Amino acid sequence: xxTTRDTGLVLYHAWASTCSQKVRFALAEKxxxxxxxxxxxxxxxxxxxxxxxxxxxxxxxxxxxxGFKLRESSVINAYVDEVFPDPPLTPPGPRGRAQVAxxxxxxxDVTSPAIKKPSFAANLGPHLQTLDPAFVxxxxxxxxxxxxxxxxxxxxxxxxxxxxxxxSLADLRRSLERMTTALADGPWLVGDFFSLADINMAPxxxxxxxxxxxxxxxxxxxxxxxxQRFRSRPAIAQASIVEQQLxxxx
Amino acid sequence: xxTTRDTGLVLYHAWASTCSQKVRFALAEKxxxxxxxxxxxxxxxxxxxxxxxxxxxxxxxxxxxxGFKLRESSVINAYVDEVFPDPPLTPPGPRGRAQVAxxxxxxxDVTSPAIKKPSFAANLGPHLQTLDPAFVxxxxxxxxxxxxxxxxxxxxxxxxxxxxxxxSLADLRRSLERMTTALADGPWLVGDFFSLADINMAPxxxxxxxxxxxxxxxxxxxxxxxxQRFRSRPAIAQASIVEQQLxxxx
Numbered sequence: 001x002x003t004t005r006d007t008g009l010v011l012y013h014a015w016a017s018t019c020s021q022k023v024r025f026a027l028a029e030k031x032x033x034x035x036x037x038x039x040x041x042x043x044x045x046x047x048x049x050x051x052x053x054x055x056x057x058x059x060x061x062x063x064x065x066x067g068f069k070l071r072e073s074s075v076i077n078a079y080v081d082e083v084f085p086d087p088p089l090t091p092p093g094p095r096g097r098a099q100v101a102x103x104x105x106x107x108x109d110v111t112s113p114a115i116k117k118p119s120f121a122a123n124l125g126p127h128l129q130t131l132d133p134a135f136v137x138x139x140x141x142x143x144x145x146x147x148x149x150x151x152x153x154x155x156x157x158x159x160x161x162x163x164x165x166x167x168s169l170a171d172l173r174r175s176l177e178r179m180t181t182a183l184a185d186g187p188w189l190v191g192d193f194f195s196l197a198d199i200n201m202a203p204x205x206x207x208x209x210x211x212x213x214x215x216x217x218x219x220x221x222x223x224x225x226x227x228q229r230f231r232s233r234p235a236i237a238q239a240s241i242v243e244q245q246l247x248x249x250x
Numbered sequence: 251x252x253t254t255r256d257t258g259l260v261l262y263h264a265w266a267s268t269c270s271q272k273v274r275f276a277l278a279e280k281x282x283x284x285x286x287x288x289x290x291x292x293x294x295x296x297x298x299x300x301x302x303x304x305x306x307x308x309x310x311x312x313x314x315x316x317g318f319k320l321r322e323s324s325v326i327n328a329y330v331d332e333v334f335p336d337p338p339l340t341p342p343g344p345r346g347r348a349q350v351a352x353x354x355x356x357x358x359d360v361t362s363p364a365i366k367k368p369s370f371a372a373n374l375g376p377h378l379q380t381l382d383p384a385f386v387x388x389x390x391x392x393x394x395x396x397x398x399x400x401x402x403x404x405x406x407x408x409x410x411x412x413x414x415x416x417x418s419l420a421d422l423r424r425s426l427e428r429m430t431t432a433l434a435d436g437p438w439l440v441g442d443f444f445s446l447a448d449i450n451m452a453p454x455x456x457x458x459x460x461x462x463x464x465x466x467x468x469x470x471x472x473x474x475x476x477x478q479r480f481r482s483r484p485a486i487a488q489a490s491i492v493e494q495q496l497x498x499x500x
Contacts (some may be wrong), residue, residue: 022260060381068345070348070352071352072351072352072355074351075352075355076352076353077349078347078348078351079344079345079347079348079351082347083344094329094332094333095318095327097328097332098318098320098325098328101322101324101328101329102320102321102322102325105322105324105325105358106322108358108359109358110395113397140423144424145360145420145421145424146417146420146421146424147363147417147421150417166396167396167397167400168396170396171395171396171397174394174395174396181403219291237332
C-alpha cells in the first residue's frame with residue numbers, strides 16, 4: 001500500500017472487520033505493500049464456496065505470503081513482525097514477546113467477543129432483519145462455528161438477548177480498565193514500546209467509541225488519549241484515510 | 251518434577267484444570283523441575299484475595315519465572331519453549347511457529363470454550379448444586395470475567411442450557427474433524443514434529459473422552475490413535491501417573 005516493492009503478500013479481508021483492521025494497521029506500520037481481496041460480510045461472501053476453500057472457518061482475515069496461508073489476525077501479525085522485522089512491533093526478548101502475547105490473548109478472549117454483541121445489535125442486526133429470513137437461515141447454515149452462527153441468528157432474528165449485551169458491556173469495561181492500568185506506565189500498552197498490543201487493541205477501541213454506552217473522553221481519558229496518539233501516527237493516519245474512502249465506496 | 255536443577259519456575263495450577271495440564275505436560279516434556287502451588291477450584295481458591303493479587307483474572311495457570319509473571323497457558327508454553335529450547339516443541343522458522351500458533355488459537359477459541367459447558371454440566375455443576383446458593387453467589391461475584399461467571403452461575407443453578415450444550419458439542423466435533431484432517435499427514439498435528447499443538451490439544455481430548463456423547467475409538471479412530479501415542483510418550487506417561495495419584499489425594 002505504501003511501497004511498491006513486491007512483498008508476496010495477499011490479504012483477504014473486509015473493510016468493516018475489526019480483525020482485518022488489525023492486520024491492515026500492522027502492514028501499514030511496516031510500510032508493506034499487499035494485494036487485497038475484499039469480502040462483503042453483509043453479502044455473506046465469507047461463506048461462499050470459493051472463500052470456504054481458502055478458509056474453512058469462514059473468517060477473515062487470511063494472509064498468503066508467497067503461497068503460505070495464515071489464518072487468525074493475531075497469528076498473522078506476529079508472523080508479519082517476525083518475517084518483516086523493520087520496524088519491530090514487539091519488544092525484544094522472550095519477556096517482550098510474552099507481554100505482547102498476553103495482550104493479544106486478552107483481546108482475543110475478552111475484548112473481541114465482547115464487542116461483537118453490542119456492535120451486531122447496532123450495525124449488522126438491523127441490516128440482516130431487512131433480508132428474507134429463509135435466505136439468511138440458508139447462508140448461516142454454512143457457518144462452520146456453531147457459536148458464531150448463533151450470534152448472527154440472534155442478530156437477524158429477535159436481536160441479541162439483553163442479558164448477553166449487558167455481559168458484553170461488562171467485559172468491555174474490564175478491557176478499558178486494564179488499558180487504563182497499563183497506560184499509567186505508558187504511553188503505550190507495553191510501556192514506551194509501540195507494539196502489536198496497541199495495534200491489536202486499537203480497532204476494538206475504535207468500535208467501542210461508536211457505542212452510545214461509552215464516552216471515552218469523559219470516562220476513560222487515558223484510553224481516549226492513547227487512541228488519539230495511535231491515530232496520529234503517520235502510517236495509521238494515512239491508512240485510516242484510505243480505509244474511510246474505500247469503506248464509502250464498498 | 252523430573253530433575254532437581256533449579257529452574258526458577260513456580261506454577262500456580264489446579265489438578266482438574268485442562269489449561270494447567272497443558273503447562274504441566276510442556277514442563278514434563280522439557281524435563282524441567284518446578285515448584286507448585288495447587289488451587290482447588292471447587293473451593294473457589296482461585297477467587298481468594300491472595301490469588302486475585304497474583305492474577306486479577308482469577309484464572310489458573312500462572313507461571314513465575316525468576317519473578318516474571320506469565321498468565322494464559324498458551325502464552326506460558328510458547329515462553330517456556332523459547333527460554334528452555336531443549337527439546338524444541340515448535341517446528342523451526344516463522345512458518346513452524348505460525349502453524350503451532352494457529353492450532354493454539356483454534357484450541358483457545360473453539361475447543362476450550364466448547365469443552366467447558368458439557369464438562370461443567372457433568373462434573374462441576376452437581377458439586378456446586380450441593381452448596382449454599384448464597385455462598386456460591388457471593389463467590390461468583392468475585393469472578394472478573396462476566397462470561398465465565400455466567401457459566402458457573404448456570405452450572406450452579408438450573409444447569410447449563412441444553413441449546414448451549416448442543417452448540418458446544420458441535421464445536422467439539424469440529425475440533426475432532428480438524429484433528430482428523432491434520433493427522434492424515436501425521437503422526438502429530440503438525441506433520442512429523444511433536445509440538446505444542448499436540449500438548450495444547452491433549453488435555454481437551456482427554457476430557458472429551460470422558461463425555462458420554464463421544465466414543466473416540468469407534469467414531470474418531472485417528473484421534474484415538476493419536477491420543478494413545480501421546481500418552482505413551484515417556485515424559486507424558488510419567489507425568490500422568492503423578493497427576494492421577496495427586497488428584498486422588500487432592
